[in-house]
Amino acid sequence: MFDLDLNQEFWERWSSRPIAIGRYVDFDSLARENILLKPITDKMGWTSFLQIRERAYHKVVQAFYFQAEVFPDKSLVISTIKGKKISLNPMVIAEKLKLPHDGACVYGDNWVIDLNVNLSEVIRNVFQPNTTEFFSSKLHYIPTMLNLLSQHSLIPRKGDHGNVIKNELLHIYHMFYENLD
Numbered sequence: 001m002f003d004l005d006l007n008q009e010f011w012e013r014w015s016s017r018p019i020a021i022g023r024y025v026d027f028d029s030l031a032r033e034n035i036l037l038k039p040i041t042d043k044m045g046w047t048s049f050l051q052i053r054e055r056a057y058h059k060v061v062q063a064f065y066f067q068a069e070v071f072p073d074k075s076l077v078i079s080t081i082k083g084k085k086i087s088l089n090p091m092v093i094a095e096k097l098k099l100p101h102d103g104a105c106v107y108g109d110n111w112v113i114d115l116n117v118n119l120s121e122v123i124r125n126v127f128q129p130n131t132t133e134f135f136s137s138k139l140h141y142i143p144t145m146l147n148l149l150s151q152h153s154l155i156p157r158k159g160d161h162g163n164v165i166k167n168e169l170l171h172i173y174h175m176f177y178e179n180l181d
Contacts, residue, residue, distance in 0.1 A: 010066050019058045020156035025050040025149065037145055040175055045100040050153050052097075075105075111170045122173050134164040139172075146175045 027038040041047040068079040094101035126143035150171035
């Protein structure tokens with residue numbers, strides 16, 4: 001249970017923070033528009049995750065993050081909600097969301113180094129020629145669709161969606177390159 005100071009801090013600083021909720025992906029509707037993303041997400045095992053339709057409890061999510069302790073060296077987040085301790089790591093999340101959890105596991109801005117990726121080559125393949133800034137309007141067609149999946153379902157965020165952030169580029173790279181064959 002919150003003590004008085006924590007309760008006040010939550011309501012003053014956390015309760016108004018926006019929560020970006022992932023969007024349901026209607027693959028049938030996309031296919032009718034000749035946007036064939038389902039074979040990509042099927043191959044990666046993400047289709048069922050992208051079609052989750054569950055109620056989101058914004059205050060519970062905010063309270064979870066407000067109370068969260070993060071242990072980056074263990075890829076672990078621990079929080080307590082209504083006296084219940086919740087521990088999340090990549091394996092737990094993958095199991096709960098029925099996502100595959102094999103393969104490379106990278107986080108943050110070091111993914112280019114960790115995966116030994118030639119960033120210039122990735123940029124050349126996913127962005128239009130002579131692109132010098134990472135704007136979504138400069139992505140090729142399929143990478144644009146993959147970026148939308150990333151921004152709205154994989155790592156949903158509020159705010160400016162015009163910029164392609166580095167972790168979104170990681171998702172585009174992974175989805176694009178893993179499905180070229």
